[in-house]
Amino acid sequence: MRLFVSTLGKLRSRLATWLTLGLLILLMALIYLAVGATAKEAEARPNGAAVLLLLTFPGAYALILGFVLGLGGLFVLAYAAAIAGSEWSWGTLKTAVARGESRSRYMLTTYAGIALLAGIGLLIAFAVGVVVTFLAAKLAGVSTDGISDTSIFGNLPEQFLRGWFGLVEVGAVGFTIATLARSQLAGVGAGIGIYFAESFAGLFLPDIIKYLPFNAANALIASGSATGSPGGQSASRLDPNAALIVVLIWLVASLAVTAVFTERAEISG
Amino acid sequence: MATRGLQKHYGPRTALAGLDLSVPSGVVYGFLGPNGAGKTTTMRLLTGLIHPDGGTMELLGQPFGRRDRHRLFDVGALIESPAFYPYLSGRANLQALAASGAPTPKRRVEEVLELVGLRERGGDKVSNYSLGMKQRLGIAGALLNDPRLLLLDEPANGLDPAGIVAMRDTLRHLASTGKTVFISSHLLSEVSQLADMIGIIAAGKLIREGRIETLLSDEGRVRVRVAAHEVSTAVAALAPLGVAARVDGSDAGRPAGPASETGWLEVPIEPSRASEVNRILAAAGIYASGLESGSDLESLFLELTTAAPAPHSEGQIQAVPGNWQ
Numbered sequence: 001m002r003l004f005v006s007t008l009g010k011l012r013s014r015l016a017t018w019l020t021l022g023l024l025i026l027l028m029a030l031i032y033l034a035v036g037a038t039a040k041e042a043e044a045r046p047n048g049a050a051v052l053l054l055l056t057f058p059g060a061y062a063l064i065l066g067f068v069l070g071l072g073g074l075f076v077l078a079y080a081a082a083i084a085g086s087e088w089s090w091g092t093l094k095t096a097v098a099r100g101e102s103r104s105r106y107m108l109t110t111y112a113g114i115a116l117l118a119g120i121g122l123l124i125a126f127a128v129g130v131v132v133t134f135l136a137a138k139l140a141g142v143s144t145d146g147i148s149d150t151s152i153f154g155n156l157p158e159q160f161l162r163g164w165f166g167l168v169e170v171g172a173v174g175f176t177i178a179t180l181a182r183s184q185l186a187g188v189g190a191g192i193g194i195y196f197a198e199s200f201a202g203l204f205l206p207d208i209i210k211y212l213p214f215n216a217a218n219a220l221i222a223s224g225s226a227t228g229s230p231g232g233q234s235a236s237r238l239d240p241n242a243a244l245i246v247v248l249i250w251l252v253a254s255l256a257v258t259a260v261f262t263e264r265a266e267i268s269g
Numbered sequence: 270m271a272t273r274g275l276q277k278h279y280g281p282r283t284a285l286a287g288l289d290l291s292v293p294s295g296v297v298y299g300f301l302g303p304n305g306a307g308k309t310t311t312m313r314l315l316t317g318l319i320h321p322d323g324g325t326m327e328l329l330g331q332p333f334g335r336r337d338r339h340r341l342f343d344v345g346a347l348i349e350s351p352a353f354y355p356y357l358s359g360r361a362n363l364q365a366l367a368a369s370g371a372p373t374p375k376r377r378v379e380e381v382l383e384l385v386g387l388r389e390r391g392g393d394k395v396s397n398y399s400l401g402m403k404q405r406l407g408i409a410g411a412l413l414n415d416p417r418l419l420l421l422d423e424p425a426n427g428l429d430p431a432g433i434v435a436m437r438d439t440l441r442h443l444a445s446t447g448k449t450v451f452i453s454s455h456l457l458s459e460v461s462q463l464a465d466m467i468g469i470i471a472a473g474k475l476i477r478e479g480r481i482e483t484l485l486s487d488e489g490r491v492r493v494r495v496a497a498h499e500v501s502t503a504v505a506a507l508a509p510l511g512v513a514a515r516v517d518g519s520d521a522g523r524p525a526g527p528a529s530e531t532g533w534l535e536v537p538i539e540p541s542r543a544s545e546v547n548r549i550l551a552a553a554g555i556y557a558s559g560l561e562s563g564s565d566l567e568s569l570f571l572e573l574t575t576a577a578p579a580p581h582s583e584g585q586i587q588a589v590p591g592n593w594q
Contacts, residue, residue, distance in 0.1 A: 006368030013357055091352025095410065098316040098348060099370025100341030106369060267318040 036136025057146035077174035081187030166217030299464030345416030351407025400427035489564030
């Protein structure tokens with residue numbers, strides 16, 4: 001427990017934690033406010049009315065969640081890779097191991113901290129997303145009466161949990177890649193590479209890529225874009241419950257690889 | 270602490286080729302060797318960072334293997350350069366470190382910060398620390414669990430003279446309380462002031478180990494000073510010893526001038542035979558104005574490590590007259 005609490009303290013003090021969340025919120029705010037500001041012109045175009053759905057409650061709740069999870073998946077992956085890679089490149093894992101700490105427990109506890117922060121970040125980003133969407137709706141002159149429609153809330157906790165689970169899975173993939181590479185940069189680069197590789201592969205191998213990390217996580221939420229592989233929308237999707245199993249397998253496999261690799265690794269530098 | 274036949278290979282390269290170390294409790298042990306001799310590899314093995322290909326290790330009298338990480342709860346280590354989170358303060362780094370491995374009381378963080386003289390700067394980010402401050406913090410981290418065995422790799426790196434003296438006093442104090450201090454260092458003068466025992470390795474093998482004064486005495490030579498014009502007579506007089514006395518050109522720490530003028534001769538025999546040298550010279554009517562026996566650590570180190578086969582590891586700067594080795 002002391003290791004977990006310490007991990008949270010380290011992550012909380014790290015600039016990357018706030019930068020990741022801040023960047024996600026900033027991008028979301030910019031996009032939603034831009035949509036709000038240009039909604040009038042957009043409405044005049046063919047299919048322009050669809051743009052207004054982004055700002056119309058209560059349907060906007062699911063879209064905000066989808067947006068947060070979509071971009072958030074990529075951000076969590078990069079963040080997790082940066083944390084794992086720095087443990088190797090800064091030599092802090094080495095110092096802990098030399099004190100008799102269990103290698104696998106150290107790394108898995110670090111990831112548990114990342115997973116918890118991903119959940120907190122999801123909640124904060126969603127809350128900010130609601131406020132920004134409300135402002136954008138006002139800007140666009142769209143009614144915000146539906147914001148208090150509680151019928152949608154019954155489904156939200158489950159959607160949150162599923163979305164968070166998807167974030168945890170893609171984060172674990174990034175964390176594992178960075179562990180294998182022992183490098184922040186390699187982890188972030190390879191993780192982002194996988195994200196886009198899945199997108200392109202979706203054009204040719206839709207029946208296979210639906211089992212890959214981003215697409216499986218994307219399928220966890222029936223109506224959202226979840227962790228948002230750009231190819232995911234065109235590819236055939238897994239059933240949300242089947243996706244749950246696939247995501248679980250990716251998560252467990254990633255963390256198992258991290259644990260085994262760390263236990264067996266020769267730590268130097 | 271002990272190792273028996275410790276072996277480590279990195280691909281085709283042999284880093285350790287059967288290392289046997291014996292470090293008794295309560296001593297300061299200086300671990301010496303040229304670059305690439307296997308010092309850091311030994312340190313990594315002793316802290317479980319890497320795993321041996323052969324041989325055994327003992328820490329604090331108990332076998333130490335892959336499944337014995339708990340033995341490290343009584344060991345403090347600073348391996349290679351100190352490693353910290355640059356965005357955290359020195360204090361926060363020690364607190365984070367205390368959360369791993371051996372359970373450590375919270376007050377211990379302040380104690381070790383005080384010990385290494387960083388209490389005032391404990392709140393500063395490590396990224397703003399100088400090299401010497403990071404080194405002090407690394408030593409503080411090694412002392413965090415009040416270890417019975419301390420493994421320090423080049424602990425004087427980056428320390429200013431006052432820091433070196435303070436570190437030396439701290440380590441001597443720790444040894445006096447029964448703790449064992451194992452230091453790898455390139456600073457031979459530092460080791461000679463600090464260590465009770467030394468082990469010298471080259472090419473992954475121990476080539477000499479023992480109490481420092483015994484080694485220096487056993488491995489040394491006799492140096493004798495005679496009048497400059499008596500040098501050649503003295504060399505001839507010493508011939509019956511069976512070794513060739515030679516003019517000592519090192520002249521370290523002595524008045525400037527060519528060796529032949531100062532009249533120092535080096536006789537390569539056991540230091541215990543110094544009186545014999547003196548007697549032979551006196552019998553020949555030559556009266557020595559100076560007589561020294563034994564060796565200094567630098568001479569001993571160079572003598573032993575240049576005789577050993579070149580390690581198959583890091584590029585070794587070859588012996589060049591008037592240059593480094």
